Amino acid sequence: MLRTILGLVVFFLLVQCAEDSTIIKKKQLGEISNSTTIEELDRIFKGDSVQKLPEGESMVREYKVFDASGNPSLIFVTRVENDSLKALEHVKIYSPSYSTEKGISTASTFEDVRGQYSIDDIEPSFSSAILFIDEINATISLDKKDLNIDEFDMRDIREDQIPDQASILYITLWFE
Numbered sequence: 001m002l003r004t005i006l007g008l009v010v011f012f013l014l015v016q017c018a019e020d021s022t023i024i025k026k027k028q029l030g031e032i033s034n035s036t037t038i039e040e041l042d043r044i045f046k047g048d049s050v051q052k053l054p055e056g057e058s059m060v061r062e063y064k065v066f067d068a069s070g071n072p073s074l075i076f077v078t079r080v081e082n083d084s085l086k087a088l089e090h091v092k093i094y095s096p097s098y099s100t101e102k103g104i105s106t107a108s109t110f111e112d113v114r115g116q117y118s119i120d121d122i123e124p125s126f127s128s129a130i131l132f133i134d135e136i137n138a139t140i141s142l143d144k145k146d147l148n149i150d151e152f153d154m155r156d157i158r159e160d161q162i163p164d165q166a167s168i169l170y171i172t173l174w175f176e
Helices: 002-021 039-044 110-114
Strands: 022-025 049-055 062-066 074-080 086-095 121-124 128-133 138-143 168-174
Touching: 039 049, 110 128
Parallel strands: none
Antiparallel strands: 049 062, 062 074, 074 086, 086 168, 121 128, 128 138, 138 168
16 A cells, blocks of 8 residues: 555656646746756757757757657757857747646647737737747747738737637747
């Protein structure tokens, strides 16, 4: 009986740790924050396929983590000041296995985002509409094709122009 209870406790702790590593919070992705170094990323993503850019250089600007299909799941970008790396600037999250505490991931829709967060601003880019979510210090990029807006149309985008089912291209979590 005691072994069963102890086994369940260990199981739940392992599940909780696994879940915590994929949670998007303000300035934090799991255990990763702006003070995380490239060496620590190497340890965290030890079993994953990783590409460091520029390749073969000691100063890494981008750190790409790939899923089993060879698609990027995370792209970390470092902040460079005075020709030396100081900290992580942001991470682009492509994988739906990472989600906010309120359940928003790249598998979510605009309707899901609007239902969980206040959208503080919307800005156009060439290929997407960018939603600013100050509560989690993140931006969410929506594909302009889902909005029926020309790719290079840089006019303002209003919230009521965005269809509920517009899909998320990626979430950018800012560490600054």
